[in-house]
Amino acid sequence: MQPTLKSQQLFEKAQKLIPGGVNSPVRAFRSVGGNPLFIKSAKGAYIYDEDGNAYIELINSWGPMILGHAHESIQEAIRDALQYSFSFGAPTAKEVQIAELVVEMCPSIEMVRFVNSGTEACMSAIRAARGYTGREKIIKFEGCYHGHGDAFLIAAGSGAMTTGIPDSAGITQGVAKDTLTAAFNNLEQVQQLVEANPNQIAAIIIEPVVGNMGLVLPQQGFLEGLRAICNKENIVLIFDEVMTGFRLAKGGAQERLGVIPDMTTLGKIIGGGLPVGAYGGKADIMKCVSPVGKVYQAGTLSGNPIAISAGLATLTYLKENPDVYQTLENIGTQLVNGLRAVNRKLGLNYTINHIGSMYSLFFTEKPVYDLASAKTSDTNLFAQYFKAMLKRGIYLAPSQFESLFLSIALTPDLIEQIIYAHEQSLREVLELK
Numbered sequence: 468m469q470p471t472l473k474s475q476q477l478f479e480k481a482q483k484l485i486p487g488g489v490n491s492p493v494r495a496f497r498s499v500g501g502n503p504l505f506i507k508s509a510k511g512a513y514i515y516d517e518d519g520n521a522y523i524e525l526i527n528s529w530g531p532m533i534l535g536h537a538h539e540s541i542q543e544a545i546r547d548a549l550q551y552s553f554s555f556g557a558p559t560a561k562e563v564q565i566a567e568l569v570v571e572m573c574p575s576i577e578m579v580r581f582v583n584s585g586t587e588a589c590m591s592a593i594r595a596a597r598g599y600t601g602r603e604k605i606i607k608f609e610g611c612y613h614g615h616g617d618a619f620l621i622a623a624g625s626g627a628m629t630t631g632i633p634d635s636a637g638i639t640q641g642v643a644k645d646t647l648t649a650a651f652n653n654l655e656q657v658q659q660l661v662e663a664n665p666n667q668i669a670a671i672i673i674e675p676v677v678g679n680m681g682l683v684l685p686q687q688g689f690l691e692g693l694r695a696i697c698n699k700e701n702i703v704l705i706f707d708e709v710m711t712g713f714r715l716a717k718g719g720a721q722e723r724l725g726v727i728p729d730m731t732t733l734g735k736i737i738g739g740g741l742p743v744g745a746y747g748g749k750a751d752i753m754k755c756v757s758p759v760g761k762v763y764q765a766g767t768l769s770g771n772p773i774a775i776s777a778g779l780a781t782l783t784y785l786k787e788n789p790d791v792y793q794t795l796e797n798i799g800t801q802l803v804n805g806l807r808a809v810n811r812k813l814g815l816n817y818t819i820n821h822i823g824s825m826y827s828l829f830f831t832e833k834p835v836y837d838l839a840s841a842k843t844s845d846t847n848l849f850a851q852y853f854k855a856m857l858k859r860g861i862y863l864a865p866s867q868f869e870s871l872f873l874s875i876a877l878t879p880d881l882i883e884q885i886i887y888a889h890e891q892s893l894r895e896v897l898e899l900k
């Protein structure tokens with residue numbers, strides 16, 4: 468790896484102009500120390516910084532680049548769309564096409580509204596659930612992230628956690644009092660909240676598979692239990708599949724795990740790397756949204772033709788090449804088996820959570836199933852490991868409390884390189900021979 472002088476210079480200048488030098492906090496490398504890399508380009512499985520260093524990608528823009536960077540079919544779709552102008556503020560044929568695809572691919576969605584980010588999707592989904600039920604409170608889970616909407620910045624996971632702000636300043640008590648929180652995988656706590664707030668809970672929102680406290684899987688019966696509580700109490704069950712949608716299966720975590728929510732929020736892959744989000748669900752809930760119903764929600768650039776073209780090309784590719792999901796399973800299994808074998812060889816018992824093309828290595832020997840258990844990780848050790856991997860050309864998420872995302876551009880050879888770097892990095896930071 469060459470020195471990263473250009474990144475350092477850019478970061479110094481950026482810090483004078485942009486808070487923390489970045490437009491989203493976790494990019495600042497604060498929880499691992501050092502300066503963030505400024506990225507110039509990426510192609511396939513590789514990302515390149517301003518100083519010309521190449522890294523094998525395990526972030527993939529936090530999920531969207533499931534086909535690898537600058538995939539030809541997406542490039543072509545964007546290039547084709549450009550000639551027709553960039554924004555109309557009026558409906559387009561492509562919005563109908565992508566809506567049709569989303570309804571077809573995502574089991575819970577009968578109608579869908581497109582927005583510009585996952586944050587917007589989640590904010591709008593709870594507003595629709597509140598309008599539909601006439602109730603005010605929501606339940607969320609500690610460590611789950613649903614974007615930076617006020618109502619969600621209570622026990623909000625990853626970015627909020629790793630910058631050392633557990634929640635956020637600037638959230639009113641009025642907003643905070645309507646957000647109730649429970650521990651992930653703790654059905655009993657949810658039951659207690661529901662009993663203590665009879666007929667007051669509009670929605671339960673959850674990442675069915677959590678990526679925002681590191682990867683955490685639901686235990687057997689947990690999501691099924693939430694489904695049963697919501698049925699009994701007429702609560703809207705919202706799966707936030709901004710990370711897992713179109714990733715864990717064509718129809719997301721809900722298809723893979725067989726639990727169907729009332730509403731689903733989407734982002735990341737749905738835009739193929741451009742800013743797109745969406746929320747959808749049962750038609751009778753979605754018909755509460757304006758201009759049909761009384762729940763107001765709008766957007767000047769919503770359904771933007773360039774962004775939708777990238778999303779449409781991505782979803783079309785995934786639908787027409789279902790073998791992508793088997794490829795991702797194989798890549799994930801090869802990588803995680805390899806990491807586990809190295810750990811065993813070195814006598815280390817670190818927890819690795821894994822499903823499909825998502826995984827997290829936690830620097831703890833305890834099982835990780837909620838926020839409290841995730842926090843038993845040694846974050847100093849993670850920071851050293853992160854730097855040791857980066858030095859060896861592997862670009863990991865700069866926080867213990869993030870999932871890693873694999874793309875189909877990772878070949879078996881590249882995976883062996885990652886496993887080798889993992890072994891060398893662990894030997895270095897733990898001072899093993």
Ligand SMILES: *Cc1c(COP(=O)(O)O)cnc(C)c1O
Pocket residue numbers: 583584585586587589612613614615674678679707708709710734735744
């Ligand atoms: C990334 C993410 C969001 C927020 O999406 P943005 O596009 O960053 O606003 C919401 N929920 C989950 C689960 C996410 O991972």
